[in-house]
Amino acid sequence: MPFRNIHGQDKAVELLSRNLKEKSFYSTYLFLGPDGVGKKLAAITFAKAINCVSSGEKPCTVCPSCRKIDSGNHPDVVLTEPKNRSNTIGISEIRKILQKAGLKAYEAGKKVFIIDGAHIMTPEAANAFLKTLEEPPRDTIFILIATSKELLLSTVVSRAVIIRFRSAPLAACEKVLSEKFNIDRKEARMLSVFSSGRIGRALEMREKDLIRKKNAALDALFGKNKPYSGSPKEDIEFLLSYLRDLFVYKATGRKDLIFNADRTGEIAVLKDRYSFDRIDELIQKVVTLESYMDHNVNPKIVFDVIKNSLAELTPFNPGPKG
Template identity: 50%
Template structure:
């Protein structure tokens, strides 16, 4: 993959290509945008471009060849001058020890590349101690060294860190663009591609990840258990592998109730998330009140927020399952 293969980030790519072509590469960049929009791929391809052995010969100075020894090593993450720094440990943070290692390596000359490149994923996970240790190096970066910090927002980082970086914003892509990319890349049917596009909220990388993880199959298992008056829902929700997966499972429930609410209110299929379950959505419109749907949606959102507050996920699942089953049972009795 090279710059030309990255979709939906023309603005960011234009800036970086111009920097490279004019030999005006900044020592520190901050890539800001939601997860799954392509920040990591752009950072990796930037590292490939500034170190590519054939870029000037084949494409000018703004596109990696993606076939030379340098590009191949970066793709495999084994290049001696390109470093990928990621959060680790139970706290999922970038530690001061990691930053000290970055500083030590940055002060060495490139081993075989043109530039040393350090790519820090989720830079906002640095604690204050790590961030402060990094400030001096960001302020006076070693020669032929580039730091690329990636974060969901500038506000999540110390202002002193942000002020030392050239900020490039990344944006979500139009849903139709994501839909078309999924169809072209995987041969996915349009309805399935649209579901992935909707749930990814325009994040191309996230949509691709969802497709590879059989996202729609899991979504439909959750909805099937919900429609069976909540029977089996506890078992499905307890099968999560991490907190993010559980939060997405709860999003399936929120979005399904939201679809019923929306269709009941305006009788329009256009903006529904679960377009593969339209028959069930329509059939339940008469069984729920708007007030009841509104309550259930808000209740699930509140319970989902507890997961980020370190409430035991099992407690959240137990409470949610009982409330959903009572709600669905009341529907069955009243219909």
């Protein structure tokens, strides 16, 4: 995937492209930003472009080097990441990297080591790594990926060039999703909202069929459906987005401000049935109940209480969807 396919990160892409064009690289990059905005994709694309042997646009994605990186078989490009979210990156993983970094490159290009989750290195691992950053081996580039620099050793941060990745404004995210990925506009809006403008996250949500789950959760909460089967915390977020829509639409009359674009019809009907005070009261109640989940109250119980609160607001009989 070439750089032009990384959307919404113009500044980061511009800087990396300039380094490529000038063939002048820093020894350590730190890609910083929230999850799901394309940091890892950009790091792999950068590693490919650095080592690409094509004479045209880099990375070409088809030369032997690009293909080896794509399949994870390039001897000089190594991606290290935690096995799952609760894992750390320990000293043994870092030692493996440092040993490789001390060797000559197998192929003609540069060695690139990508560490995704640099902020979850154990202190031992970070200290071992720091020594290498102080005297980086020749022809070696480290790309550290982290969500926040406060979680890294300041001595590591100070040796790296920081490249920031950001969430896109919702409208921009929506535009990319609909124009570049051919996603229906309504769905693109909802994915932008629920991913908070993180394009990578939005695409992942789409793959996980989030919109269907959202509607199943809402239907379950409003008693139209059998009990929920999703994540209670996520389901409550969906409900809050829906109540927020009710409030905003009642206040502004603007359909384009509705997050749950696929339920515009019923929101339009419901908004006339409830006062601002009543909607607000319900939102407060849901927020309070949600906070109980952080205090080890069984989510199933919280969910049932919320469901009962919604039932109090009868008649809650949504009109036709649309």
